Amino acid sequence: MTLPLPELFRSRTTESLGTSEAERLFAALDNGESPVSIRFNPYKIGSQPEGRQVPWCRYGYYLDERPQFTLDPAFHGGAYYVQEASSMFLEAIFRQIFEPDAAPRILDLCAAPGGKTTLLSTLAGAEGLVVANEVIRQRASVLAANAVKWGIGNIVVTNNDPAHFAPFEHYFDLIAVDAPCSGEGMFRKDPAARTEWSEQGVKLCAARQRRILSDIWGSLRPGGILIYSTCTFNAAENEENIAWLCGEYDCEPVEIAVDPSWGVVKGETDGINTFRFYPHRVKGEGFFAAVIRKSDGRRRERTPKPRKAIFSALNRPETDILSQWVAQPEYMRFAKVNGTAYAYYREAFGAVRQISESLTVIHSGIPAGQLFGAKFKPEHALALFHDVSRETVPQAEFDLPQTLDYLRKNEIDPSLLQEGINMVCYNGLPLGWIKRIGGRCNNLYPKESRIAAL
Numbered sequence: 001m002t003l004p005l006p007e008l009f010r011s012r013t014t015e016s017l018g019t020s021e022a023e024r025l026f027a028a029l030d031n032g033e034s035p036v037s038i039r040f041n042p043y044k045i046g047s048q049p050e051g052r053q054v055p056w057c058r059y060g061y062y063l064d065e066r067p068q069f070t071l072d073p074a075f076h077g078g079a080y081y082v083q084e085a086s087s088m089f090l091e092a093i094f095r096q097i098f099e100p101d102a103a104p105r106i107l108d109l110c111a112a113p114g115g116k117t118t119l120l121s122t123l124a125g126a127e128g129l130v131v132a133n134e135v136i137r138q139r140a141s142v143l144a145a146n147a148v149k150w151g152i153g154n155i156v157v158t159n160n161d162p163a164h165f166a167p168f169e170h171y172f173d174l175i176a177v178d179a180p181c182s183g184e185g186m187f188r189k190d191p192a193a194r195t196e197w198s199e200q201g202v203k204l205c206a207a208r209q210r211r212i213l214s215d216i217w218g219s220l221r222p223g224g225i226l227i228y229s230t231c232t233f234n235a236a237e238n239e240e241n242i243a244w245l246c247g248e249y250d251c252e253p254v255e256i257a258v259d260p261s262w263g264v265v266k267g268e269t270d271g272i273n274t275f276r277f278y279p280h281r282v283k284g285e286g287f288f289a290a291v292i293r294k295s296d297g298r299r300r301e302r303t304p305k306p307r308k309a310i311f312s313a314l315n316r317p318e319t320d321i322l323s324q325w326v327a328q329p330e331y332m333r334f335a336k337v338n339g340t341a342y343a344y345y346r347e348a349f350g351a352v353r354q355i356s357e358s359l360t361v362i363h364s365g366i367p368a369g370q371l372f373g374a375k376f377k378p379e380h381a382l383a384l385f386h387d388v389s390r391e392t393v394p395q396a397e398f399d400l401p402q403t404l405d406y407l408r409k410n411e412i413d414p415s416l417l418q419e420g421i422n423m424v425c426y427n428g429l430p431l432g433w434i435k436r437i438g439g440r441c442n443n444l445y446p447k448e449s450r451i452a453a454l
């Protein structure tokens, strides 16, 4: 039995929406079904999957039922991300702000577990950069694991408080603040959201959201875009925060069009476009978004003095070795951090270095592997990189039972492999490495990602 909706939530919502609209919302929250949706990775999957598309996202699809994702190798290979449909609206905003080749520098400030990060990573393209920050360390690790799986190579994961970004002045073209909120939009999907909700919680969230916004505003470049979003319905955490921001800082509206057939409720606060997703109107959960341009203050970008040198260069033979493991080394720049060699797209390397020298970075680019003289031990992340070379080591194409054995870190029949390192693939999608040494195998799938026997 689900708990009833909090009484104060009901009365406040009835007041703001009117009785009949509010009752439709309550019915959807209490009796409606949460749609299941995924967003595929165009860097890994060539053709569009079948099924009903999420109207505001080119890569989003609804599924008729919830499969056991754990048993699908494509899920582990980063071919898609399981994401609630309303959140995919960021794509519709992004496409109306940036030209396809803009390659923006993006900060996703409240990023774990990585739904919006992986979407922004796709949209930014290999030459763009997504700095995905998460203040809670454990959640930042999950975020990093998801960045590895996604495998585009343009994500840096930081584990910082929003205030730590202050020395990066006018630095980002886009900042997404998907703020921690009271979660009213999750009252259907996640029953715990009802237990955790309180009026006092709403107030605390609203105050924290303002603090986060003021901490980060200086890092947005003049002319840059802020996308503020929450998964809650109340005005205190949404429109009232936008009005507050407009009162404090130089904000300009950005016109974002929505197709009326989507069912999204478009509004305006101090001229700023706002978007509300109600589960009785859209096929998705509750969501709020606002899009703001920072007025042109014409101040220059400033970065902090580096605290520490992080990267060291690879020598010529090491560069030659690494170049064999990626399909297009001419686009990449290699560097070493604490003995591990990393690969980055050239365009973003300068920014990655600046971020790494001042903030707490727990993942960046493609952690490629360890070099021991002429020997190279590839990292798991390299197998998941969309542009890993398919020619350097043999590919072992496994069937489903063999693949699940591999993902469980079970023994693998050595006769399936060639001597030395092999790349394990399922339907052509790389999943990781395995090493055959004569009559035995070393399953190199990472312990922490291993799937439990079901």
Ligand SMILES: C[S@@+](CC[C@H](N)C(=O)[O-])C[C@H]1O[C@@H](n2cnc3c(N)ncnc32)[C@H](O)[C@@H]1O
Pocket: 087, 109, 110, 111, 112, 113, 114, 115, 116, 117, 134, 135, 136, 139, 162, 178, 179, 180, 181, 208, 212
């Ligand atoms: C709504 S969730 C983010 C979901 C994520 N953007 C996604 O699409 O998968 C909000 C995140 O903000 C983080 N958070 C909590 N307190 C914070 C704070 N004071 N400053 C910044 N982020 C905070 C939470 O740990 C949580 O991961």
